[in-house]
Amino acid sequence: MSFDDDAYGALTDHDDDSRWAYGTGFADPMAGVPTAVPDDVDRADLAAYCLMLGDDVLVMSHRLQQWVTRAPELEDELALANIGLDLLGQARLLLTRAGEAEGAGRDEDALAYLRDPAGFRNVRLAERADADFAYLLARLLVFSCWRLPLLDRLVASRDPVLAAIGAKGVKEVTYHREYAAQWVVRLGDGTDLSHRRMQAAIDAVLPTAGELFRPHEVESRLAAAGVAVDPAALRPEFDEAITQVLDAATLSAPAGGEVSGGEMAGRAGRGRDGIHGPELTEILAEMQELARALPGGVW
Amino acid sequence: MTEEIRHEWPLFEVFVRAKRGLNHVHVGSLRAADPEMALHHARDLYTRRNEGVSIWVVRSDDVVSSGPEDKDAFFAPSGDKVYRHPTFYSIPDSVPHI
Numbered sequence: 001m002s003f004d005d006d007a008y009g010a011l012t013d014h015d016d017d018s019r020w021a022y023g024t025g026f027a028d029p030m031a032g033v034p035t036a037v038p039d040d041v042d043r044a045d046l047a048a049y050c051l052m053l054g055d056d057v058l059v060m061s062h063r064l065q066q067w068v069t070r071a072p073e074l075e076d077e078l079a080l081a082n083i084g085l086d087l088l089g090q091a092r093l094l095l096t097r098a099g100e101a102e103g104a105g106r107d108e109d110a111l112a113y114l115r116d117p118a119g120f121r122n123v124r125l126a127e128r129a130d131a132d133f134a135y136l137l138a139r140l141l142v143f144s145c146w147r148l149p150l151l152d153r154l155v156a157s158r159d160p161v162l163a164a165i166g167a168k169g170v171k172e173v174t175y176h177r178e179y180a181a182q183w184v185v186r187l188g189d190g191t192d193l194s195h196r197r198m199q200a201a202i203d204a205v206l207p208t209a210g211e212l213f214r215p216h217e218v219e220s221r222l223a224a225a226g227v228a229v230d231p232a233a234l235r236p237e238f239d240e241a242i243t244q245v246l247d248a249a250t251l252s253a254p255a256g257g258e259v260s261g262g263e264m265a266g267r268a269g270r271g272r273d274g275i276h277g278p279e280l281t282e283i284l285a286e287m288q289e290l291a292r293a294l295p296g297g298v299w
Numbered sequence: 300m301t302e303e304i305r306h307e308w309p310l311f312e313v314f315v316r317a318k319r320g321l322n323h324v325h326v327g328s329l330r331a332a333d334p335e336m337a338l339h340h341a342r343d344l345y346t347r348r349n350e351g352v353s354i355w356v357v358r359s360d361d362v363v364s365s366g367p368e369d370k371d372a373f374f375a376p377s378g379d380k381v382y383r384h385p386t387f388y389s390i391p392d393s394v395p396h397i
Binding site for chain 2: 075076179186
């Protein structure tokens with residue numbers, strides 16, 4: 001559009017006549033991204049890795065949507081639903097990629113709805129039930145502070161699909177982290193009661209964060225191949241972000257060392273190896289019930 | 300539960316600008332404990348469908364408005380001043396918002 005014959009149009013980027021109330025300019029983050037798996041990348045490893053990352057966000061998303069109708073305020077309910085939907089969108093792309101890499105004809109639905117708990121590779125942090133709103137916020141903060149640098153590094157992955165998923169996810173999780181951080185600060189630096197409950201949540205959640213940084217052998221192999229992110233490398237950024245939030249919130253890291261220390265998750269068995277608590281079984285019973293009762297059902 | 304916790308959050312008015320070059324438009328209101336939370340809530344409530352590129356929030360208490368009793372003195376006098384309208388110019392079709 002030339003500036004000479006329509007100065008106003010040039011000013012407003014007005015390329016259609018739709019009304020603002022339903023925004024336009026939606027873009028498919030995967031448009032133009034080649035889906036072929038690079039020749040030298042091990043397909044089984046890539047499938048396993050996409051399953052790990054996909055299960056993290058699928059399960060976390062389900063936990064978030066369980067807050068809908070239970071959040072303390074309507075506005076926060078919608079915020080949590082938005083965050084859950086962001087993560088569900090990431091899960092769809094990751095599970096789809098896992099199915100493509102696997103090459104056995106399983107699509108995102110087959111992977112989400114027709115696997116048993118032992119087939120899930122999510123970190124245990126994602127499946128934990130939230131005792132209260134503070135616990136959810138602690139979990140969301142820890143999850144986002146770990147996930148953001150992970151996605152940021154994934155942008156450089158040699159798998160073009162993972163790189164695109166990383167680029168899309170960075171913008172989303174940046175907001176999730178900001179949302180969680182603001183609430184943790186608000187409650188931590190709030191009343192005596194809110195401070196006490198926020199501290200209790202941090203004390204419960206932070207010691208379980210150790211699992212996030214211990215590489216699975218698939219992650220190690222793919223990281224060496226320039227495809228995956230080595231989770232151990234995320235620790236300094238995680239510690240820095242968490243420390244900054246806790247300081248602002250007048251909260252303290254649980255006694256006994258660094259903020260992302262904690263080997264509790266190690267003793268309990270690792271989600272990356274398919275070892276989960278009864279919490280995941282409950283989630284899947286709810287999530288998969290309909291799909292299993294009506295195989296192939298569409299509505 | 301104490302009275303302190305029971306009280307309601309203050310009301311904020313939300314303005315969203317759809318595109319570069321257009322005005323911020325009032326889209327609604329929401330409750331929030333502080334301005335930062337209001338901005339977050341506005342983002343989550345009013346820009347989910349790609350509506351905006353910029354948000355303003357302002358405490359409803361801080362909005363000064365005209366009252367119904369001002370209607371005649373404020374607005375009626377402009378009703379018969381036709382010469383204030385730029386009706387003697389032709390507007391190009393390509394200028395949609397004026």
